[in-house]
Amino acid sequence: MTKGEARRRDVRHRxxxxxxxxxxxxxxxxxxxxxxxxxxxxxxxxxxxLSAGAGERHFVGFGNYVDLSADPEFWNSVKLQLxxxxxxxxxxxxxxFAAALLLNREFFGAKIVxxxxxxxxxxxxxxxxxxxRFMLQPRYGPLNALLISLGVPExxxxxxxxxxxxxxxxxxxxxxxxxxxxxxxxALTNIPAEMLEAAEIDxxxxxxxxxxxxxxxxxxxxxxxxxxRIIDALRVFSEVYVMTEGGxxxxxxxxxxxxxxxxxxxxxxxxxxxxxxxxxxxxxVFAVTLVRKNMSLDVLEEKAGG
Amino acid sequence: xMNNQKTRRLALNVLIAITAFVVLLLxxxxxxxTLLNGFRRDVIxxxxxxxxxxxxxxxxxxxxxxxxxxLAAMRNSLVIGLASTAISVLAGAMASYGISRFHFRGRxxxxxxxxxxxxxxxxxxVISLYIMFRTLGIRDTIFGISLAHASFxxxxxxxxxxxxxxxxxxxxxEAAEVDGCSRFGIFFRVFLPIAAPGLVVSAVFAFIxxxxxxxxxxxxxxxxxxxxxxxxxxxxGGDSLTWGQVCAAGTxxxxxxxxxxxxxxxxxxxxxxAGGVKG
Numbered sequence: 001m002t003k004g005e006a007r008r009r010d011v012r013h014r015x016x017x018x019x020x021x022x023x024x025x026x027x028x029x030x031x032x033x034x035x036x037x038x039x040x041x042x043x044x045x046x047x048x049x050l051s052a053g054a055g056e057r058h059f060v061g062f063g064n065y066v067d068l069s070a071d072p073e074f075w076n077s078v079k080l081q082l083x084x085x086x087x088x089x090x091x092x093x094x095x096x097f098a099a100a101l102l103l104n105r106e107f108f109g110a111k112i113v114x115x116x117x118x119x120x121x122x123x124x125x126x127x128x129x130x131x132x133r134f135m136l137q138p139r140y141g142p143l144n145a146l147l148i149s150l151g152v153p154e155x156x157x158x159x160x161x162x163x164x165x166x167x168x169x170x171x172x173x174x175x176x177x178x179x180x181x182x183x184x185x186x187a188l189t190n191i192p193a194e195m196l197e198a199a200e201i202d203x204x205x206x207x208x209x210x211x212x213x214x215x216x217x218x219x220x221x222x223x224x225x226x227x228x229r230i231i232d233a234l235r236v237f238s239e240v241y242v243m244t245e246g247g248x249x250x251x252x253x254x255x256x257x258x259x260x261x262x263x264x265x266x267x268x269x270x271x272x273x274x275x276x277x278x279x280x281x282x283x284x285v286f287a288v289t290l291v292r293k294n295m296s297l298d299v300l301e302e303k304a305g306g
Numbered sequence: 307x308m309n310n311q312k313t314r315r316l317a318l319n320v321l322i323a324i325t326a327f328v329v330l331l332l333x334x335x336x337x338x339x340t341l342l343n344g345f346r347r348d349v350i351x352x353x354x355x356x357x358x359x360x361x362x363x364x365x366x367x368x369x370x371x372x373x374x375x376x377l378a379a380m381r382n383s384l385v386i387g388l389a390s391t392a393i394s395v396l397a398g399a400m401a402s403y404g405i406s407r408f409h410f411r412g413r414x415x416x417x418x419x420x421x422x423x424x425x426x427x428x429x430x431x432v433i434s435l436y437i438m439f440r441t442l443g444i445r446d447t448i449f450g451i452s453l454a455h456a457s458f459x460x461x462x463x464x465x466x467x468x469x470x471x472x473x474x475x476x477x478x479x480e481a482a483e484v485d486g487c488s489r490f491g492i493f494f495r496v497f498l499p500i501a502a503p504g505l506v507v508s509a510v511f512a513f514i515x516x517x518x519x520x521x522x523x524x525x526x527x528x529x530x531x532x533x534x535x536x537x538x539x540x541x542x543g544g545d546s547l548t549w550g551q552v553c554a555a556g557t558x559x560x561x562x563x564x565x566x567x568x569x570x571x572x573x574x575x576x577x578x579x580a581g582g583v584k585g
Contacts, residue, residue: 017489021404022416024397025460032457033423036434043434099329107323113330118574122567123337124518126535127556130542131336134343134549140354142339174336186575235427238520242539256429256521263433264525276430287425291418297405297468 037280044274050267064274074275076250077258080165084236084254088172089229093222095173096180101214103181104188118182120175129239132171133158158244161251168240168252172233180225187221188214227290234283255279344554351549366550367558370541376555379537383559385448386533387516390455395509397456398463399501403493405464406471407479417468424461428521431457436525446528454526455516462515463508466576470504510566511577517563534559 044065047058068074103114120128135142136157144154157163191214199209237256240246246253246261253261259279263272343351345362355361370376405417435454436445444450474497482496483489498505523533538559541552570577 018404018408018410018413020490021400021408021493023400025401025420025464028393028397028453028456028460029420029423032435032453033426033431036431036438039434039438040430043437102322103326105319105322107319107326109323109327113326115568115571116330117333118567119337119564120333122514122563124535124556124559124563126518126520126539127340127560128336130538130552130556131340133542135336135339137547140352145354145356174333178333182575231425235429237429238535241520241524242542256427259429260432260521260525263436269433269437272433276427276433279427280430283425283427283430284422287422290425291421295418295421297414297417 040273040276040280043270044277046270048268048270048273050263050269060270064270065278067271068274068278073250073253073258077253077255080251080253081234081255083165084169084172085230085233088169088176089226089233091173092177092180092229093226095177096182096184096225097218097222099177099181100184100188101210103185114185117178119178121179121182123175125175125239126242128171128175129242132167132174132239133243136167159248161248164244164248164252168243168254171239171243172236175239176229176232180229183221183225184218187218191217224290224294227286227293231283231286231290234279234286340553340560341557342553343549344557346550348546348548348550352547366554370551370554370558373551375532376534376537376541379532379534380558382448382527382531383517383534386452386455386531387513389448389452390459390516391509391512393452393456394459394463394512395505398460398508398512399467399498399505400493401460402464402467402471403497406468407476417464420461420464424458424465428458432521432525435522439526445526446530448531451523451526451531451533452516454522455519459512459515463512466508466511467501467504469576470501470507474500507570507573507577510570511573514563514566517559 045059045061045063047060047063049056099117103110103117123131136144138144138154138156139148141157143157147154155163157167195213196209199213204212235256236254237260240252240254240257241260244252246257250258255275256279259272259275262275263269342357344366345364346357347361347363347365350361401420405413435457439445439450439454442450444453478496478500479492482492487496518535519533520535520539523536527533527536534555538552538555541548541555567574
């Protein structure tokens with residue numbers, strides 16, 4: 001049956017039928033996603049203390065947004081968040097790409113290496129934060145134990161603002177570069193071998209083949225990986241929270257952590273909601289970019305033979 | 307000449323193999339040390355003594371498994387994971403079926419919206435969920451947190467299932483329709499059994515999403531519905547750094563995740579980036 005016939009058949013069904021199937025998901029999504037977002041927008045227009053009664057809520061219009069733009073801690077968290085994204089993700093991409101090139105061959109144990117390399121991606125984020133916190137502990141932490149045994153003075157890594165920030169980034173690189181590897185390796189194995197062989201016969205060396213064939217063929221996957229990682233990194237919370245709680249001071253207070261602190265420590269729900277909406281808009285921009293660039297319902301269905 | 311080239315290739319391969327194993331060891335070190343420390347006592351870890359075989363003990367596991375709060379949190383995590391998975395797979399499968407089998411106006415827009423929903427930051431939702439749940443009296447209940455987990459799992463399951471559903475041949479449904487089966491009956495009695503593998507895969511990943519979740523649990527639960535991720539973090543609270551117990555508890559949480567991950571290897575890319583990557 002052709003696609004056109006399938007469509008005509010479907011049209012014959014009562015129009016209520018798809019709604020029946022979609023209703024449960026729509027109700028849930030409305031209740032715990034769309035309504036909360038709308039509610040957040042409303043709250044962000046109020047001076048809204050967390051635990052006070054309704055009488056102490058005051059409409060302030062865009063006051064919270066104006067206050068945020070004058071809040072140095074807000075800009076600090078934006079800066080830390082952007083730094084996190086722009087340092088961690090390119091390194092993850094490079095490591096993942098290098099590993100994909102390196103491991104795209106058969107040697108003894110290659111399959112085991114490729115599989116086990118993925119384990120950190122599935123390590124629970126909070127465990128990752130805790131393990132890194134452990135490794136960086138003074139005296140008994142493995143890193144300091146190593147330094148001491150080498151005669152180098154130890155360091156309270158997570159007590160130092162710069163080092164704590166670096167540690168949070170290294171933690172993310174450690175956990176997520178294998179994700180880039182996984183995507184790029186899958187794409188690499190999809191490049192037709194004849195293409196590379198033909199280039200080799202024509203005298204193209206390794207670098208030439210890399211530059212003219214491999215990299216151009218992998219660019220779409222790289223972009224996808226970058227977007228997925230950016231969307232993920234924008235909402236990073238748990239691993240940093242258990243590792244440093246945003247500290248020392250606010251040295252690792254990434255955007256989500258500051259939002260959470262604003263709402264539940266400072267109890268300024270209106271301000272926190274304004275931050276939440278800011279982040280939401282940013283995430284939607286990246287998510288829509290990813291979806292438009294990458295996702296086609298038709299392609300997906302044709303591929304599956306539906 | 308030919309021989310020379312062969313030797314060079316072999317040498318290169320050996321070099322790469324060695325590099326790969328060294329990188330792998332470094333990469334797995336943090337996981338290894340977590341697994342190992344679960345079998346060492348807190349005092350030994352804090353003393354900074356280098357590892358010896360004689361240190362191995364089940365003491366930390368005994369403490370964790372005798373810790374009622376942790377056990378209750380594990381049970382909560384299990385119940386919440388199962389509940390949110392059940393809700394999400396049922397609602398998600400129905401929605402996915404609606405999208406893949408009916409051509410209605412706004413079909414694409416709806417499907418893409420679900421995909422965008424899946425990528426929204428939790429911190430953007432958690433504040434209003436907190437206020438809503440407090441007002442409704444469902445904060446710190448299993449029901450409330452399961453529902454919150456459904457907010458990311460429903461869109462997730464929909465996109466996990468779309469390729470599976472698209473691959474199911476329509477002729478089965480058509481045959482059932484000719485036999486006079488209702489659309490509803492077709493879905494539950496004909497379609498779902500055929501699409502069962504997809505349901506299992508998406509259920510497993512949805513469960514893991516819920517099992518690993520931290521921020522919603524931190525804000526939306528307190529004493530009663532506390533989950534295992536919060537309890538593990540709580541083991542590190544206060545002045546006592548009970549690393550041995552933390553690692554033992556963490557290992558217990560990690561085992562189901564790694565087992566499922568290995569079992570689902572074929573679907574990993576799909577699972578981790580549902581909808582974000584073609585095919």
